[in-house]
Amino acid sequence: MLKLIFSLLCITAIQSISFSQENNELKIFTQIKHEEYMRIAIDEAKKNESYPFGAVIVNIETGMIVAKGVNQSSKNPTLHGEIVCMNNYVEKYGNKNWRKLVLYTTGEPCSMCMSALIWAGIRGVVYASSINGIEASGIKQISISARQVKESSKFVDVFLLGGILQKETDVMFLNRKK
Numbered sequence: 001m002l003k004l005i006f007s008l009l010c011i012t013a014i015q016s017i018s019f020s021q022e023n024n025e026l027k028i029f030t031q032i033k034h035e036e037y038m039r040i041a042i043d044e045a046k047k048n049e050s051y052p053f054g055a056v057i058v059n060i061e062t063g064m065i066v067a068k069g070v071n072q073s074s075k076n077p078t079l080h081g082e083i084v085c086m087n088n089y090v091e092k093y094g095n096k097n098w099r100k101l102v103l104y105t106t107g108e109p110c111s112m113c114m115s116a117l118i119w120a121g122i123r124g125v126v127y128a129s130s131i132n133g134i135e136a137s138g139i140k141q142i143s144i145s146a147r148q149v150k151e152s153s154k155f156v157d158v159f160l161l162g163g164i165l166q167k168e169t170d171v172m173f174l175n176r177k178k
């Protein structure tokens with residue numbers, strides 16, 4: 001009898017694991033997970049007091065953070081947080097496995113960064129503040145949304161989600177060092 005109960009429990013456990021994996025296929029992570037990763041992107045952003053754009057890349061199979069980056073455009077105009085983070089990933093792991101990766105960033109990717117992420121073939125992009133939220137802090141923005149870039153790139157399907165911890169990052173952008 002005990003054996004039977006144990007087997008039934010095992011079957012239930014296996015079913016719930018496969019269900020959550022299936023769910024992850026659609027949603028990638030839960031809201032709590034998104035917030036957890038975004039907090040680490042915010043910590044990264046705080047390293048640049050004037051342009052607090054921070055990013056992390058997560059491997060969705062392991063849940064591990066595999067790369068980090070913060071805006072370094074004072075050194076080189078192309079070094080937005082997302083690009084620094086992508087470069088950090090490639091340095092460590094090579095230019096591969098992008099379909100297993102999701103990038104978290106404190107600000108909606110500009111058209112340059114969103115295009116670079118799409119060229120890489122990344123699986124997902126999650127951002128906090130929108131282009132409007134960033135503009136409110138006095139940082140100039142090209143008014144092409146990340147969604148517009150995604151929808152203009154039919155050759156790849158990118159999971160795109162905005163607004164994670166947006167209230168916090170909007171305040172961070174507004175209070176940036178000017």
Ligand SMILES: [Zn+2]
Nearest residue numbers: 080110112113
């Ligand atoms: Zn950018």
